[in-house]
Amino acid sequence: MFTDKDVKQIENLGLTTEAVKAQVERIKSGMDYAKLEEAATVGNGILRFNKVEIEKYVKLYEKACNQLNIVKFVPASGAATRMFKFVYQFLKEYHDDEERLGHYLKTHKNFWVFVNGLEKLPFFELVKNEIPNFQNLPIEERYTAFVKTMLNKSGLNFGQYPKGLLPFHNYKLEVLTAFHEHLLEATFYASTNNTAKLHFTISEEHTEHFKSELEKIKPTLETQTNTEFEVTFSYQNKSTNTIALKTNNEPYRTPNGNLVFRPAGHGALLDNLNNVKSDIIFIKNVDNIVVQEQNKLQSDYKKLLAGILLDAQGKTFNYLKVLENEQLSEQKLLEIAMFLTHRMNVKLHADFDDFDLNRKASYLFNKLNRPIRVCGMVKNEGEPGGGPFWVKHKDGETSLQIIEFAQINVEDKSQKAIVKHATHFNPTDLVCGTKDFKGNPFNLHNYVDHNATFITIKSQDGTEIKALELPGLWNGSMADWNTIFVEVPVSTFNPVKTVIDLLKPAHQVS
Template identity: 40%
Template sequence: MFTPEDLDLFAEKGIDVHTVEEQLASFKSGFPFLRILSSASVGNGILSLDEQQTQYYLDLWEGYLKDNHKVVKFVPASGAASRMFKDLFAFLSADYSEPQTDFEKKFFNSIEHFAFYSDLDEACLKNEGKSITDLIESGNYKAVVSNLLEAKGLNYGSLPKGLLKFHRYATNNRTAMEEHLTEGALYAASSDGEVNIHFTVSHEHLADFKALVAKKKADYERRYGVRYHISFSEQKPSTDTIAVDANNEPFRENGRPLFRPGGHGALIENLNDIDAEIIFVKNIDNVVPDRLKEPTVRFKKIIGGVLVSLQTEINRYITMLKSGKYTIDDLREMIQFLHKKLFVRNEETKHLEDAELALYLLRKLNRPIRVCGMVRNSGEPGGGPFIAYN
């Protein structure tokens, strides 16, 4: 099935031929559904906090930051913006020249409210000799869209979301990447003002991200009184997935098998390369303007406090297990901790001997903790702050 040239391509990417064969087999046989045991609820994967507990975790997080532990904000930022503009691409290629769909009409009626409006206006003046207003008044709507999406203008149709202007402010407009710089300063800065942020980006846009950081970093450091340590990595080619045709056979482009980047799960390897005690993970486009940041910052801190609390208990149990100084009651307490705090259950533990149970607990407790947060409006029935574990 594969030629020597194909095998050379696999080796170049760091992908074993057996991995490619397994991917093809999975496409042909299908992927099994995940077996769901039960729905998440309070006490079963979800922790509901009252105000006193909330303040406890907030204080715990602030105390943790004062001890200058290494915290990293990890941002997957390689996502392209092309899907954001699919309706505008459709308009460009349509056989009509004026807005017809509800989306198209709303876009042009609201265009001055977009954060990129001023930049787009400059591009239109440069390339068309007319402002956005003049182009619209003359019915040349497609020129506006062309300057937004194509390389002659802002090139937003080919850029990653992290480099797009997302939000408008009184004095400046921010890209999604800049919003993450702001967030990092608000909930992940150590007591001496150190903020660590890591972006995963595509190779072709690495230079653009670095250029934007070089341009903006000092401004945000002055604004928030912090020092940023910003690093980048690229999604590894070894995590790519082979593309297939309608018959689930390798799709070829110019005679070579075509590979597509893996999803966010492929970034686990990048995540594993990060040396930090706590890592906050958040997608590049999951940002809000400053007027809406308070709940985000508050609950990120609460999540951090929950993590610190859990890690403290885990460290105590691991020390106990490694020393061998524990009782059967201690082991039972640890099992309850797994069940009620980490929501890890294994019915087979009841059949294990004490020594086997201790080894099992040590393996489970030595794994990274993952916590995700959900904010629920406290005005809703049963509402209040929620933290969800997975």
């Protein structure tokens, strides 16, 4: 199947021909859909806490945090291109004409919202100042000039920026990027002993841009916050790239005959996460960041999740030490089993009650000795995102999972009905404990559901291809972690998926 030239290309990526053949077979065999048992809801997989309970967990975290090594992990490799999709469409479809402009605005709602909020965009002044005589231009020329200056390579080229370096919030005296805001936000909940550690996964081509921005903002920010920032960067490992196939399942090749390998989605970042050796890791997407005045409330919910993690982790570690060192009674094993079931959302094997004491102890040890994640879940109000579900696996066991909609076979009426009754979705707001009870880091690759891959149809140079994405970082890549879902307010979820999201209150300075 592969020529000598192919083999050399494969090996240069850090892959093996066996691994690539397995990718090909995976794409050919098609996607495995998740088997939903039921939606996770409050009282059935999702915890809800009152004000007193929230304060208790917040204080637990605040008391312990200075003794912990904490990192905030921010996936930030994406370019801003998708944010401006409808604006690129305007450039392609519209040509200066006042009469046509009115019609275009009526038939393209997103662009109408964009131009009506133009002056509220954080980069309005920056773009305007690049355009001679901007205010005196006819309105149709003004919009066209603004868009071209904002997006074209000869202008500011924002569409090719990494999203993290795009101007996000306008504080009148300064305009801050999402990257800048994440550093500032870390001081509210992810710093210890006046030090904040952040790790950004970025595209290698953007490295110098991020480092330049860090050098520019770090001295002032450290003075303002009395916090030292330790910021590190990493790239998606090329060995996680996956082969592209044509629709007839033959490898897609470039005109010079090379195989085409593509980045394999955010699941490829498991390597990067696995290399972060900390007691607690906060994970949050780069575009989900609010203006500073809203950070205090948001930060309390991050502390809530971390406090719940520390509480669950402490009990888990104590039970693991007991299981490792003692012969336990039936009563003690039942206590541990109840903790697993009611606190860690682990549904025990159907035959667990029939196991002898040794097998029960071994089974419970195995189920407890895993990475732990505590994930915020938001009430479903129509925003996009995966959701929390109870999922049945091929071995017959059921577990709590975050499932993307692409993993669900909505052609199956029973599965569609379960989705219809879902009450919450995943805002990608989680806190992870990745060390075991002896302080050793888990190898996170041991807890992946490799069947939870995504197969998508993409366009490559005008040709339709099949692409393989690795199990999502907080989906299949964390399938065998112990999981706790906690309801958090929808106000904690403020992603910027399109440029007009920057006009929402969470991104506007009052």
